[in-house]
Amino acid sequence: MPLVRALACLLLLLNGCRSSGPKQGFVPYQSVTLSIQQVSPHVYRHTSFLQTNSFGRVACNGMIVADAGEAVVFDTPATDSATVELLNYTERVLKVRVKAVVPTHFHADCVAGLAEFHRRRIRSYALISTIALAAGSQAVVPQRGFAERLALRVG
Numbered sequence: 001m002p003l004v005r006a007l008a009c010l011l012l013l014l015n016g017c018r019s020s021g022p023k024q025g026f027v028p029y030q031s032v033t034l035s036i037q038q039v040s041p042h043v044y045r046h047t048s049f050l051q052t053n054s055f056g057r058v059a060c061n062g063m064i065v066a067d068a069g070e071a072v073v074f075d076t077p078a079t080d081s082a083t084v085e086l087l088n089y090t091e092r093v094l095k096v097r098v099k100a101v102v103p104t105h106f107h108a109d110c111v112a113g114l115a116e117f118h119r120r121r122i123r124s125y126a127l128i129s130t131i132a133l134a135a136g137s138q139a140v141v142p143q144r145g146f147a148e149r150l151a152l153r154v155g
């Protein structure tokens with residue numbers, strides 16, 4: 001009997017470990033322009049591609065943090081079409097409502113998809129200095145600025 005109890009405890013422990021890993025049944029997204037991989041239970045990496053004169057086709061990574069039906073995206077994909085794919089994926093497959101996007105700097109690899117986020121009434125937040133640089137570069141400008149810290153609740 002103690003052996004059965006020990007096995008039951010071990011199974012519970014293993015099950016507990018498994019539930020802290022990537023979400024069971026997650027299907028990575030892959031297209032020519034965008035891929036999405038799960039890296040932890042609530043964090044996904046999105047990768048899109050920017051065509052540059054100096055370096056050719058450059059992979060650009062961003063992040064999705066999702067929990068309990070909500071998500072925040074860090075950096076937009078590098079194109080409008082990849083952004084449409086990402087937002088359709090989060091809505092239809094992850095089944096979360098993206099409540100905010102946070103570009104980490106003002107280059108196209110982080111802000112190129114902002115117009116699509118704004119079109120879907122998703123608020124954008126960035127450092128005040130990022131907003132100033134975006135405004136001077138003909139990029140779409142993030143809507144709300146913060147000085148040092150920003151706390152966004154997900155879920």
Ligand SMILES: [Zn+2]
Pocket residue numbers: 105107108109110
């Ligand atoms: Zn950049």
